[in-house]
Amino acid sequence: MLLDLDRRLDSVFLSSLARTMRRRNLTYLSPHKLRVLEGTMKELNDRHIYGDYLEFGVALGGSAILIASNVAQGYAFHGYDVFGMIPPPGPKDDKRSHDRYNEIRSGRSHGLGGETYYGYVDNLYDRVCESMAKHRQPVDGKRVHLHQGLFEETLDPSDTKPVAFAHIDCDWYEPVLYCLLSIQHRLVPGARVVLDDYNDCGGRRSAVDAFLERYGARKFMRLGRREPNAILERF
Numbered sequence: 669m670l671l672d673l674d675r676r677l678d679s680v681f682l683s684s685l686a687r688t689m690r691r692r693n694l695t696y697l698s699p700h701k702l703r704v705l706e707g708t709m710k711e712l713n714d715r716h717i718y719g720d721y722l723e724f725g726v727a728l729g730g731s732a733i734l735i736a737s738n739v740a741q742g743y744a745f746h747g748y749d750v751f752g753m754i755p756p757p758g759p760k761d762d763k764r765s766h767d768r769y770n771e772i773r774s775g776r777s778h779g780l781g782g783e784t785y786y787g788y789v790d791n792l793y794d795r796v797c798e799s800m801a802k803h804r805q806p807v808d809g810k811r812v813h814l815h816q817g818l819f820e821e822t823l824d825p826s827d828t829k830p831v832a833f834a835h836i837d838c839d840w841y842e843p844v845l846y847c848l849l850s851i852q853h854r855l856v857p858g859a860r861v862v863l864d865d866y867n868d869c870g871g872r873r874s875a876v877d878a879f880l881e882r883y884g885a886r887k888f889m890r891l892g893r894r895e896p897n898a899i900l901e902r903f
């Protein structure tokens with residue numbers, strides 16, 4: 669019951685920027701997930717844990733705008749995405765993920781608020797740049813960077829300063845595990861990684877579990893077990 673009440677208060681506690689991102693159909697994240705992102709970034713700030721902020725899975729840019737707007741002075745935001753059709757799931761993803769991908773690929777997917785599904789938009793990268801500029805997070809290659817292409821091709825951890833926060837929101841097993849393995853050595857002590865929809869089962873959960881099996885006890889603690897997401901803290 670307390671959890672229910674807490675969820676009903678999600679929208680009340682969101683920043684006006686987070687509410688704007690939802691109202692303008694720029695993010696798929698629920699009010700609760702946005703509140704978790706904002707709360708996590710605030711905690712890092714309160715604890716003076718600084719570093720670059722990363723997002724894997726930008727889509728329309730709503731969560732990227734929110735994350736970029738929380739980056740501390742002297743640090744940068746890096747967003748990674750193909751900015752086009754999502755790559756296919758793999759053998760470790762469940763049937764639901766494959767069904768979802770087949771629906772997207774068939775051209776039958778609907779966008780937020782009745783708009784065209786973002787994966788079918790030709791100039792998505794430009795549209796995201798426009799949205800970021802409009803919300804005071806211009807992609808200037810200094811404070812705000814967008815890396816277009818497969819993570820496996822664009823993610824070079826030496827592009828970033830040590831990392832204090834990452835949001836991994838990329839749906840399937842392989843990219844989730846790839847991103848975790850690629851950034852784990854760049855995380856500062858106390859850094860947090862928010863993994864979208866861990867408790868939704870499927871490949872995302874197996875990827876996080878596989879990662880924790882390898883590094884969990886030595887380097888990471890899992891927080892917020894009742895969340896739909898998993899939150900990892902680097903020791």
Ligand SMILES: C[S@@+](CC[C@H](N)C(=O)[O-])C[C@H]1O[C@@H](n2cnc3c(N)ncnc32)[C@H](O)[C@@H]1O
Binds near residue numbers: 695725728749817
């Ligand atoms: C669920 S969406 C992100 C949603 C977004 N964070 C929001 O607030 O609405 C997942 C994104 O991950 C991207 N993605 C998935 N796998 C990828 C990969 N291997 N390389 C690059 N982008 C990938 C997709 O193209 C898609 O835009």
